[in-house]
Amino acid sequence: MPNLFHPPIFSQWRDDFTAAIAGVLVSVPQSMAYGIILGGVMGNAWGGVGVLSALYGSVLVGLLTALFGGCPMMVTGPRASTSLVLATLVGQLLRSRALTGLVDPAPTALALASVAVCLAGMMQIVFAVLRLGRLSRFIPYPVITGFLNGSALLILASLVWSATGVPKQSSVAALLWHLDEIRPATLALSLTTAAVILAAPRLFKRAPAPLVGLVSGCLGYYGLAALGFGPAAGSTVPPLPDHGAVRLVIGQVGGLLAGSDAAELWTLLLPAALSIAALATLDTLLSASAIDALTLRRSNGTRELLALGLANAVAGLFTMMPGSGGMARTMAVLKGGGRTAAAVLLTALLTLAVTIVLAPLISYLPQAVMAGLLLTVGLGLVDAWPLDLARRLIRTRGGQAAARFDLFEVLVVVAAAVLINLPAAVAVGALVSLLSFASRMARTPIRRCYRASGLAARLSGDTERQVFLRHHGHRIAVIEIEGALFFGTVSEVEARVDELIAEGVSHLVLDLKRVSSIDTTGARALERLNAKLARVDGFLALGYLEQERRSRRGDGFGDDDRRRQSNSRRLWLELDLPGTLAKLGSDRLLPDIDQAVAVCERHLAQTLATQADEVPAAGTMPILHGIGRDGLRQLRPYVTRHVFRTGETIFHQGAAPDSVYLIALGRADVVIDLPRTDRKLRVQTLVPGTVFGEMAVIDPKPRSANIVATAPTRCWRLAAEDWHRLQVEQPDLAFRLIGNVAMIFAERLRAANTLLVELEA
Secondary structure (H helix, E strand, C coil): CCHHHCCCCCCCHHHHHHHHHHHHHHHHHHHHHHHHHHHHHHCHHHHHHHHHHHHHHHHHHHHHHHHHCCCCCCCEECCHHHHHHHHHHHHHHHCCHHHCCCCCCHHHHHHHHHHHHHHHHHHHHHHHHCCHHHHHHHCCHHHHHHHHHHHHHHHHHHCHHHHHCCCCCCCHHHHHHCHHHCCHHHHHHHHHHHHHHHHHHHHCCCCCHHHHHHHHHHHHHHHHHHCCCCHHHCCECCCCCCHHHCCCCHHHHHHHHCCCCHHHHHHHHHHHHHHHHHHHHHHHHHHHHHHHHHHCCCCCHHHHHHHHHHHHHHHHHCCCCCCEECHHHHHHHHHCCCCCHHHHHHHHHHHHHHHHHCHHHHCCCEHHHHHHHHHHHHHHHCCCHHHHHHHHHHHCCCCCHHHHHHHHHHHHHHHHHHHCCHHHHHHHHHHHHHHHHHHHCCCCCEEEEEEHHHHHHHCCCCHHHHHHHHHHHHHEEEEEEEEEECCCCHHHHHHHHHHHHHCCCCEEEEEEEEEEEECHHHHHHHHHHHHHHHHCCCEEEEECCCCCCCCCCCCCCCCCCHHHHCHHHHHHHHHHCCCHHHHHCHHHEECCHHHHHHHHHHHHHHHCCCCCCCCCCHHHCHHHCCCHHHHHHHHHHHCEEEEECCCCEEECCCCCCCEEEEEEECCEEEEEECCCCCCEEEEEEECCCCEECHHHHCCCCCCCCEEEECCCEEEEEEEHHHHHHHHHHCHHHHHHHHHHHHHHHHHHHHHHHHHHHHHHC
């Protein structure tokens, strides 16, 4: 079923329409900027074709994914990575032998590149059918960072000519021989536009930053033109072609793909298609995960990938740019008030209206202003983490091998992107990932997982901790990890922790005694685990990881100092270099498991409403308030002690009210049988010092609930006949007990009133 029926289409159309306008204001400038990248490769006269291809691509891909995708609130469209791959492919095709004889090879190159887009869509469909999208989680963080930084450098390099006004040369380095041709007005306009876009979020809270930058840049350009400096500020975007230029490509290139130069063409098309498919899939799945966290919904990654593959395949047939999920467009819709998938659909439809109605105005956009917009896109892709890692490695004189390898991965992928092309960077990144995985591959990292309740028997002489762990230890889990904690194994640890949290665990101890290394992806996973546990008022402790108090430069260690080479110190450095330890805090680093569990116990005790399972003094029990030692001696002959096993029912719902109970040790749940069903509802947990069944001394009606022991429980029981005997033989004591029961009822009534007030408020 299409997404628009879940919830019904236009069920909140006012909010969705407003959100769609916000989405268009962000999506259209972005799509135009990516179209300029494509048009720039084809030649200045074809810049309008690239813009039109990008705008129509955002419309088509946005419509199909909104209707049939698995992440209803995701807004799709052209992205920087796939746009660069497509532009690189067009440039390669223009230089190919198959197109050298053509008078104007640009349209044919675009048609051939669109075949790669179509193939990429088909590959995405195969990815979805084979459930290959899950492989994206095995891409290490340094490879992703390297690709993003490589893409950023390529975008910035492509802007050199339009931002400076210098005629395009064979390479960026050639600018050094043409510095005298730089147009200061053009460069100033580009930089000013970029600065306005970067500053806009702080100055204009509601207006989209790209729109503010475009308007400001256009005002500046035409202001210069009015003063007679128009030529110095550069030219405008070439006029858009007729909308019919977006047409079916098969008839245009079918002969070339089957001709004598077919092998050369397919050698270019297939790697590019695979790169576009892989990058679009990665972008989409990562965005879907982020959107799920924002909307508190669970998307269907397979369905989203199927819809995206279909959309890109159709887009490729009509020379449109490929699309994928992105956070900038989606955040604009969400912040604009979007509530249903209709907001995403309206974003695509409004983009179509803008493309058709306002297309003539696009040719009035200055190229220097568009260069400024693209400059912010390139800067937005930069991930500064490798620079921070390099700085930390220099400060620590080389650091650990894992950190050095992470930095090496980043540099290799960036070098492949800049020196060869983006498809090569994708291939190199995949190869580096495989080599890294093979070099660190080990068996499952989870050696053993157990609850802290099993440690109670080891705490001889510490009664309080024994009692606490017996009855609350199930909320503290210990996971022993062995081998390397890296990008190939962290997903299993995270999945196990998710299961534990679902089972009621809120406090986690990771035993790192047998861990050989932790890479950056593993360090980031520890940060995510800490955040997950914090959401359930929990705590993450790391065992066998002492805080390093000596200099990280190695000062103070002799060549034979074993501490310098210890596993604890090595893990500490591997977590400190990415900044993970600073985010977790030093209070979570413990030298052994016993101390780590003890820290979790203290934290858990603070979050509980009562100190669990302590044996309260008689004077602190509400039912025995004011009785005194003499009163207890008088009461003793009338009560009997009973012990109940875990899971044993103390009394059943509907049973005759024959006695009153007082919990001395243990824990029990109040469970109600729901009428006309087999279901049961737990409404309360009873702890030591609690009296229950006291209605038996007042109301002869049947019991209203079941009482089930959830731990070994010891109770004192006052039978109905003994109560009547106590009233006759010890009337003062009986009167005191009745007064205490009345006080208990009064406290419960007061609590109920408070709850009602809070609910009404």
